[in-house]
Amino acid sequence: MQNQDIAQVFNEIADILEIQNEDRFRIRSYRNAAASIESLAEDINSIYKKGALRQIPAIGKSIAEKIEELIKTAKCGMHQELLKNVPRGVLDVMRVPGMGPKHAMLVYKSLGVDSMNRLRRAAEAGKLEALPGLGKKSEQKILKGIKGLSITEGKFKLITAYKYACQIRDELKKSNAIGRVEFAGSLRRKKELVGDVDILVTSDNPKAAMKVFVKIDGVKEVLAKGDTKSSVRLNCGLQVDLRILDKDSFGAGLYYFTGSKEHNVTARDMAKKAGLKINEYGAYKGSRKIASKTEEDIFKAIGLKYIEPELRENRGEIQLAASGNLPILIRQKDLRGDFHMHTKTSDGKNTPEEMAVKAIQMGYEYIAITDHSKAVRIAGGKDEKALLAHFKNIDRVNKKLKGFVILKGVEVDIKSDGSLDLEDWFLKECDVVITAIHSGFTMPSDKMTKRIVKAFKNKNVDIFAHPTGRLLKERQPYAFDMEEIFNVARDNNVAMELSAYPDRLDLNDIHCRMAKDMGVKIAVGTDSHSAKQLDNMQWGVYTARRGWLEKKNVLNTLPAREILKIFSK
DNA sequence: GCCGTTTTCGGCCCGACTGTTTTCAGTCG
Numbered sequence: 215m216q217n218q219d220i221a222q223v224f225n226e227i228a229d230i231l232e233i234q235n236e237d238r239f240r241i242r243s244y245r246n247a248a249a250s251i252e253s254l255a256e257d258i259n260s261i262y263k264k265g266a267l268r269q270i271p272a273i274g275k276s277i278a279e280k281i282e283e284l285i286k287t288a289k290c291g292m293h294q295e296l297l298k299n300v301p302r303g304v305l306d307v308m309r310v311p312g313m314g315p316k317h318a319m320l321v322y323k324s325l326g327v328d329s330m331n332r333l334r335r336a337a338e339a340g341k342l343e344a345l346p347g348l349g350k351k352s353e354q355k356i357l358k359g360i361k362g363l364s365i366t367e368g369k370f371k372l373i374t375a376y377k378y379a380c381q382i383r384d385e386l387k388k389s390n391a392i393g394r395v396e397f398a399g400s401l402r403r404k405k406e407l408v409g410d411v412d413i414l415v416t417s418d419n420p421k422a423a424m425k426v427f428v429k430i431d432g433v434k435e436v437l438a439k440g441d442t443k444s445s446v447r448l449n450c451g452l453q454v455d456l457r458i459l460d461k462d463s464f465g466a467g468l469y470y471f472t473g474s475k476e477h478n479v480t481a482r483d484m485a486k487k488a489g490l491k492i493n494e495y496g497a498y499k500g501s502r503k504i505a506s507k508t509e510e511d512i513f514k515a516i517g518l519k520y521i522e523p524e525l526r527e528n529r530g531e532i533q534l535a536a537s538g539n540l541p542i543l544i545r546q547k548d549l550r551g552d553f554h555m556h557t558k559t560s561d562g563k564n565t566p567e568e569m570a571v572k573a574i575q576m577g578y579e580y581i582a583i584t585d586h587s588k589a590v591r592i593a594g595g596k597d598e599k600a601l602l603a604h605f606k607n608i609d610r611v612n613k614k615l616k617g618f619v620i621l622k623g624v625e626v627d628i629k630s631d632g633s634l635d636l637e638d639w640f641l642k643e644c645d646v647v648i649t650a651i652h653s654g655f656t657m658p659s660d661k662m663t664k665r666i667v668k669a670f671k672n673k674n675v676d677i678f679a680h681p682t683g684r685l686l687k688e689r690q691p692y693a694f695d696m697e698e699i700f701n702v703a704r705d706n707n708v709a710m711e712l713s714a715y716p717d718r719l720d721l722n723d724i725h726c727r728m729a730k731d732m733g734v735k736i737a738v739g740t741d742s743h744s745a746k747q748l749d750n751m752q753w754g755v756y757t758a759r760r761g762w763l764e765k766k767n768v769l770n771t772l773p774a775r776e777i778l779k780i781f782s783k
Numbered sequence: 784g785c786c787g788t789t790t791t792c793g794g795c796c797c798g799a800c801t802g803t804t805t806t807c808a809g810t811c812g
Contacts, residue, residue, distance in 0.1 A: 239795055243784035274785050312801095314810050349803060399812085412812090440800055455812085457799095475796095475812070482796055487789085493797070 215284050217251050217258045223284060223293050224248035224277070229305045230296040232315040246272040249476060253529055255728035257697065259285060303329035311359040312352065320345055334360050358435075362451065370452055371686050373716035373753060375401055375408035378432075378452055385430045386415060386456075391422035394464065398471035399455075402523045404756035406686060406719045410453035412471055420458045427456045463495045465508035470494035476528035484532060485516045492516060524759040529727075543759040546752060548771045551580035554625070554648060554679060554711065554739025555748070559604045560585035561593040563744040566620055567611045572745035574618055580774040581748075582646040583608060584623035587635040590652045595627070598640040605643070619774050621645040625679060630654040632668030634675075641674035646781055648711070648739075650679035651692070659693035666699055670708045676781045677737045678703065680713040680720045688717070696725060700732045707783055709735040709769050712761075714754025715747075726761025737769045 228244035231237075250272040251258060261267060262285050267278040280290050300322070307330060308318045321327040324345060325336050333356065336342055342353040370378075379401055386392050392415050396402075399412030417423035424444050428436045437445040437453065445455045459467040470478065471494065482492050491498045496506030497515040505515035513520050518535040522543055525531040534540045555569055556562035562569075566583050573581045585604065586595035596604065605622045612620055623646030627635040634641070634649065641647050649669050657665070669675060681699070682691030703710055710729055713720045718741070721729065729736055738754040740747055758768065765771045769780070 237784085240784050242795070246785075272785065276784060312810070316809060347803070347808075351802060355801090410812095438800060443799060445800095471812085473812080479796060486796090491796095495798095 215259070215288055217254055220258060220281060220284050221248040221251040223290055224251070224280075226302070226305060227290075227293055227296060229308060229315070230300045233300050233304065233308075233319045234296075235315075235319075243272070243274075243277070246476075247277045253527065253724060255724050255731070257695075260697065301328045303332075306330050307333050309363060310356055311362065312355045313359070317348065317352075320347070330360060330363075362447070369407040369409050369687070370450075371716060372401070372404060372406055372408055372719075372756070374450075375411055375452060378448060378450065379411045379413065379454070381432070382411070382413065382430055382454060386413070386423075386426065389423065389426045391419040391426060392417050393461070396468055398457075398468060399473060402472050403474065403526055404524050404760060406722065406757065410455060413454065413456050414459055414464070414467055414471060415456065416461050416464060417458050423458055424456070460495075463506040465510070465512055466492070466496045466506040467494045469509045469512050472523050472526060474527050477526040477532070480528050480532050481516070481518075484536070488517065490516055522759065524756065525762070527760075541762050541764050544755060544763050544765050544768055544771070546755045547577070548765045548768070549578070549738065549751065549755070550773060551578045551582070551621075551770045551777075552740050552742070552748060552751060553582045553621075553623070553646060553677060553737050553770055554584050554713070555581060555742040556585050556593075556625075557583055557604075559583075559600070560590075560595055561743060566608050567614075568745050569742070569748070570611065570615060570618060570620055572748050574615075576748060576751075579617070580619045580621055580777070582621035582623040582648075584625040584646060584648045587624060587626045589627040589629060589635040593652075595635075598636055601636075601640065602643070621774070621777070623648060625650055626675075627652050628665060628669045630657070630665065632665040634669060634672055638672070638674060641672070644674070645778060646676055647674045648677045648679045649675045651683055655683060655689075655692045657692075659695060662692060662694040663698055666694060667702050670699075670702050670706045673706075673783060675706075675708055677709045677711050677739070679711045679739065680715070680718050680741065681710055681725075682720050682722075684720055685717050686719065691720075696728070697732075700729055700734045704732060704734045707780070709737040712736050712738045712754050712758055712763075713741050714738055714750050714752070714757075715741040716750055716753045719753060719757045721757075721761070723757055723760035726758060726763055730761065730763055730767050735769050736763060736767055739770075 224244045225248045228241050231241045250270055267273055267281055284290050304318050304322050307313055325341055327333045327336050337353050337357045342348050343350050379397055383395050386395050394416045396414045398414050400408050401411050420441055424439060427444055428446055432448045433446045434449045435447050437447055443457050447453050485492050496503045497512050505511040510520055519538055519540055521531050521535050557566050569581060586593045588595045588597045608620050608622050622644055624644050625648045628649055628651050629635055684691035710721055712726060738758060740750045742748050
């Protein structure tokens with residue numbers, strides 16, 4: 215049982231308790247526990263072995279016992295009992311927008327609806343309309359909701375959501391009815407996947423502003439329209455919410471709607487204990503408003519240092535903001551180079567020189583060119599001899615460049631037995647050796663761990679690229695023991711890559727934080743296959759910031775001569 | 784069910800929108 219599996223059990227328990235109309239605070243406890251487990255960096259099995267379950271936030275006696283039961287038996291008695299009353303299909307039904315616990319129970323009890331299919335059939339047959347509390351409009355909304363689920367499968371990659379959000383922002387800015395425009399929600403926190411886009415604006419004429427919003431090009435349907443809030447769905451399936459805020463309380467609203475929900479709850483709770491109150495209109499002492507204009511004002515009023523949006527996940531940031539010990543997050547301008555990219559020598563589109571020109575424009579001092587090794591044939595991987603010729607070419611380009619250097623590197627494949635795809639004598643010639651897995655993704659965790667450890671023991675290896683191999687919304691990460699790999703990486707001076715490639719973002723935020731805590735260095739690389747893709751660095755920086763990384767944790771903040779010293783080991 | 788620098792008992796965030804109602808419940812973020 216992995217962290218995610220256990221979190222899911224507690225979420226299902228919460229769902230069923232909600233359907234059964236149980237005490238809402240008890241329900242929240244299970245939800246909090248699930249969220250807490252999901253955001254753990256460490257494997258919960260090893261926490262259990264250390265006897266430290268109770269030290270996890272939101273885990274008390276009762277839930278700790280259930281975790282133990284799940285680890286030992288892969289089942290939880292209470293969960294099984296609850297599922298006897300409410301089939302799992304009823305929980306699926308709750309994923310439909312507009313179907314909450316009350317309606318789910320209603321359609322189950324009265325119509326026997328226990329699956330998404332049955333819900334669709336009941337709605338199509340007009341059976342929902344007749345139920346108390348539901349009507350024709352609800353039925354239509356539910357039908358639409360079911361369709362929407364299958365189209366979008368929920369979430370969008372950050373880069374995709376950002377692209378749409380920027381288009382809408384630019385349209386809104388053209389209108390006279392709209393003043394300031396800001397993003398909020400998970401988009402502003404730069405989560406790797408975004409469920410919907412939140413946009414906040416000021417307006418002297420809210421009615422006109424809402425009219426502009428719902429008529430923007432690309433809007434497929436209007437889900438809700440009010441004086442302060444409207445929601446639309448775009449043709450691509452993405453939901454966009456617009457909220458109109460007062461100028462005087464914009465900061466309070468921005469803070470509130472940026473979330474996360476868990477962060478807000480903890481911050482409000484803390485404010486409350488200090489005799490204050492915060493809501494989306496301001497911070498209050500009694501009935502007197504003491505701050506509202508900017509986020510900075512709100513933080514100051516409740517006695518906190520400013521918390522960057524990427525940190526607002528209730529992972530300890532509020533406590534550190536209170537004591538003034540927040541990390542100073544890395545910024546893109548701290549980066550002096552990019553370690554991971556391909557050229558025409560393997561599967562890239564540009565030459566080393568073209569890559570260098572773009573990198574110089576970006577203000578970098580160096581790049582490493584790291585083409586594929588021969589085993590990755592599909593990507594035009596090359597052998598030692600071809601790569602040496604390619605290095606000679608890089609030498610020629612380097613002579614032309616002033617104050618900039620191209621490091622000679624390779625992305626060498628780790629074969630299934632853990633050996634590397636190129637000879638040691640060649641790897642010694644390289645300035646930078648990246649290693650990565652490109653095949654045999656399905657081997658069991660212990661075998662995969664051994665495979666990676668063996669590769670790390672090769673003294674020439676500097677960086678482990680896209681460590682988990684996951685592709686967002688496409689491919690699950692392959693299994694290995696992250697804690698052991700981090701230990702071996704630290705002891706052998708191997709850096710872990712944070713791939714800025716927008717489909718990868720690998721390591722993710724939680725693993726970045728774990729690496730930082732364990733003293734493992736991170737190298738942010740774009741894995742670019744064209745000069746233009748070097749711009750993808752921003753997505754890596756966002757994930758690094760979500761992972762609490764500071765300048766000192768990231769290798770490519772160092773000048774080239776220090777990098778060469780470290781990589782020569 | 785969890786939690787504790789006012790508490791081991793008594794709290795636990797709260798406002799907007801919708802649809803179905805005749806003053807509000809359900810859902811959402």
